[in-house]
Structures are given as structure tokens and as C-alpha cells.
Amino acid sequence: MKRSFLLTLIIILGVFFSVSAQNIVYSEPDREDPRTLNFEVVGKINGKFLIYKNARDDHFFSIYDTDMKLSAKVKMDYLPERAKILGTDFVTYPDFAYFIYQYQLKNIYYVMAAKIGADGKKMTEPILLDTTAGLGYTANNRIYTVLNSEDKQKIAAFKVSTRNEKEHVVTSCVFDKQLSLLEKVRVSIQMPDKNDYLGEFGLDNEGSLVCLRESSVAQNESINKVSLVVKPLGSINPTVSEVKVKSLFLDDTRIKIDNLNKKILITSFFSKQKRGNIDGLYYTLWDKQTGVELLNATTVFSDEFRADVRGEGSAKTAFNDFYLKNLILRRDGGFMMIAESAYMSSRGNTFNRWDMMNRSPFFNPYFGSGLGFGMGGFYPYGSGFNAYPWGSPWGMNTMGPNNVTRYFSDNIAIISFEPDGKMEWSNVIRKTQYDDNTDNYIGYGLVNSGDQIRFLFNIQDKRSNILTDQSLSPKGQIDRNPTIKNLERGYDFMPRHAKQTGSRQAIIPCMYRGYTCFAKIDY
Helix, strand or coil, X not given: CHHXXXXXXXXXXXXXXXXXXXXXXXCCCCCCCXXXXXXXXXXXXXXXXXXXXXXXXXXXXXXXXXXXXXXXXXXXXXXXXXXXXXXXXXXXXXCCEEEEEEEXXXXXXXXXXXXXXXXXXXXXXXXXXXXXXXXXXXXCCCCCEEEECCCCCEEEEEEEECCCCCEEXXXXXXXXCCCCEEEEEEEEEECCCCCEEEEEEEECCCCCEEEEEEEECCCCCCEEXXXXXXXXXXXXXXXXXXXXXXXXXXXXXXXXXXXXXXXXXXXEEEECCCCCCCCEEEEEEEECCCCCXXXXXXXXXXXXXXXXXXXXXXXXXXXXXXXXXXXXXXXXXXXXXXXXXXXXXXXXXXXXXXXXXXCCXXXXXXXXXXXXXXCXXXXXXXXXXXXXXXXXXXXXXXXXXXXXXEEEEXXXXXXXXXXXXXXXXXXXXXXXXXXXXXXXXXXXXEEECCCCEEEEEEEEECXXXXXXXXXXXXXXXXXXXXXXXXXXXXXXXXXXXXXXXXXXXXXXXEEECCEEEEEEXXX
């Protein structure tokens, strides 16, 4: 019986450790890659991992097998030779991916799509999605924004004309999964106030385009008016519904579509006075089918929560450097908000959220996670409202050695809400990160396996970064997991650019002796 008990105990422990263990494998640094390489992790296609790479005018895919061995490099010879690629997007499926790219030739601007297989080669000839003719200038960045629905059955490419201050015109092309055009429409959205602008966009599973129309008292000020704009597929008349703000000043607004429950969530930090300290979180829930507001509520952060999340500052200003990074919806209609403290300084001057135009200096919802991409800011199609991408808004990280831009990324605040809007629980992941002239090694990445969410980030020990992860349970419990096995010296991870490629798998870019390589982590 003793033998039987010991054998059972060994089996149980073996199962436990096999479940909780991680495994990490690295790709070999490609010595042929330039050190000034742009990249994006495309995803996993038929068991292969595709990485898009770009160096000046060279564009190619690197294909890796399950052991992260480089199996092929495929040059994208179908791209125009005399044009600069101004924007790239990827929509990845289990057996192929769409590579959507933008460029300008003479006075015509093109947005194209190529269907890419697991071998990195085009499966069909590139498809023209849309053009803009008569462009009287040379574009330095993308004109179109590309979105896909949650189920990836709808893809939209749209642009916004802001020439008329009183009326912004959205030209939208919506396609199905086969890139067959479902509609191309021009939609006029009235801008009644002087400082009106269009905020974040979204595309639902039915093909409806949704966005926020926001207004502030003055440029770079807090938002005091919000309207929800919904343009159903097949209609040219959007519905514009005023969102009740209740005399609050909003900041860092987000929109999230709940396709399962047919709802639209709008949330934002708020303050009770203009340019005041962040007091709490505002959120409103809309019925997508009836256009009726179902919930309008605020949560004021308690003194205890403020003391828990603050860094070196006072509890009163604890949330002033926090920005919304993730909104995660639950099947029951509840949601989770994840925010991170992020700020920057140069020449001894620390820039606050007003200098950042109310957006995190590291946040960009429309561009891929590749190093060096997304240099057009939050609003790529031209507006008075822009946030700054990964790098200084004034290009300070490109100046001389005497002018150092330091990027900071600190604690992570997590709040879970019940379907009726009541706060369920809150918690904090504590970290302190900074780096000079780059923000690629700070911040965090997520791996959402359903039963838990893993936060991947670097812990700075002396002059070295050590990759660590902490897991969050549905009840809000945070566990510090053991150090990831097989971490080798010399690899500097970029967890903020990680891409989840399976329910318990992620690809994380890293640097080794000045060369870009990639690590695959399996849990």
C-alpha cells in the first residue's frame, strides 16, 4: 500500500509539474538581417510561424518550423519597385494570411491585399482593394485604416477626409473572408462643434462600422462630449447617438464591440474637473440592435486602490500616468479593464498625459506590433488629433547623445466588472521599468488561455533584463510563476511585441548580440 501511495503521489506531482511547466526555444539570429530591421510576427499558419521583415526597400517573410528553425526566406517580389510601402496589416487564419499593404505611385494611392500561404509565398495575384486618385502631395504615411471583425469574416479598409471642418467624410470598403467587396460607401458625419473629431473605430461581425465622435473645450483638452456613431452594412446613413457624460471630463476613451451579447462598450478614465487628476473609470453600455443605452456608470477609485497602484507619487495623482491597454469581454457580459502606467522624460522634463494628447506614448490600436512600424500615430488619415507612436513625438530619440529620452513603464492596474457595471474586484501587478531612447523592452505582453491570463514582462536586475510572467485567475488572484526555464544569457526580450499563436503559446521577439531573433514559449 505504501508503494501504491508513493506511485500515486509521483503521478500526481508529475502531472502538476507537466501542466505548470514552460518550454522556450529560440531561433538562430539571421546574420543576413540588417541590424536596423523592422518586423512583425504574422502568426501560425499550418504549423509554421511567419515573420514579416523589412529593411529599407527589401520586404520578405521568414518561415520557422515548430523548433524555430529557419526553413525559408521568401522575398516579396510582387511589391512595386518604385514606391515606398507606407502601411502594412495582417489578417491571419489557420491556413493562410492576408498581407494588406499601401503605397503611392505618382498621384494615385493604392491599398492592396496578397493571400499568403504557410510557405510565405503568394497563393494568388495581389488584389486591389481601393485607390485614392488625385493626391496632390507625396504621402509619408498610410491613408487607409484596416480593421477586421472578431470572427475575421469581415475586413474593412477605410479613410477619413477632414477637409470640411463641419463634416468629415468616411469612405469605407467592406469585404468578406474571400475579399469579395460587400460594399463601398461614402458616409458623411456632421461635426457641429469646433473641436469635434472621430475617435477609435471598430468593425462588428455583421460588418457594421462603429466609432466615437468626441469633442473637447479646446485642442489637447479633456473630452466633454461623446457620441456613438454606427453605420450598418448596406446603409449610407449612420446613426449618431449622444452618450451621457454627466458633467465629467473624459480621457483616453475606448470602444469595444461585444459580438456575443450584441452590445457596445465605451469606457474612459475621467476627472471631475478640467485637467484634473484622474478620479476613476467611466463606462456606458449600448444595445447594438436597438441603439438604446443600457448602462451609464462611473467607478471612483478608492484611497486604498490608489495607494496600491501608486509609484513614487502621491495617492491623489496615482492614476495620472495610467492608460487603458486592454479591454477583455466575458461571456456573461462583464468585462475586465487593464491599464498601465507609462510616461517619458527628456532633458530632465517629464511629459504628462496632456503632452501626450491624452494617449499613452506607447499605445497605437491600428498598427501592428512590429518594431519600428506605425509612425503615423493614432489617426493615420489626417486629423488634428494624433497620438505618438513608439518613440518620441518630437523625434528626440534620434538626436545626439547629450539628449536622452527615457521611457518608463510601471505598475499594471486590473479591474473586473460584473454585467450590471458593479466593480467585482481589483488588483495590481507591480513592476518598475525604464529604458533610454527605446521602449521596445518595457511594457508587457498577454497570453490569454481562457482559464488564466499571463502577463509577460522584463524585470530589470542590474543591467540585465529577466523575462518573467505572472498569471491572473478569473477571481483576480495573481500568482508569480517560477522563472521560465531555458532562459539563456544574452537574449533581450521584447514582450510588448509578443504575438499569441495558440491557446498556451506565444512568439516573443528578442535581440541577441545586436541581431533580431524570436523565441517560442509553450505553457
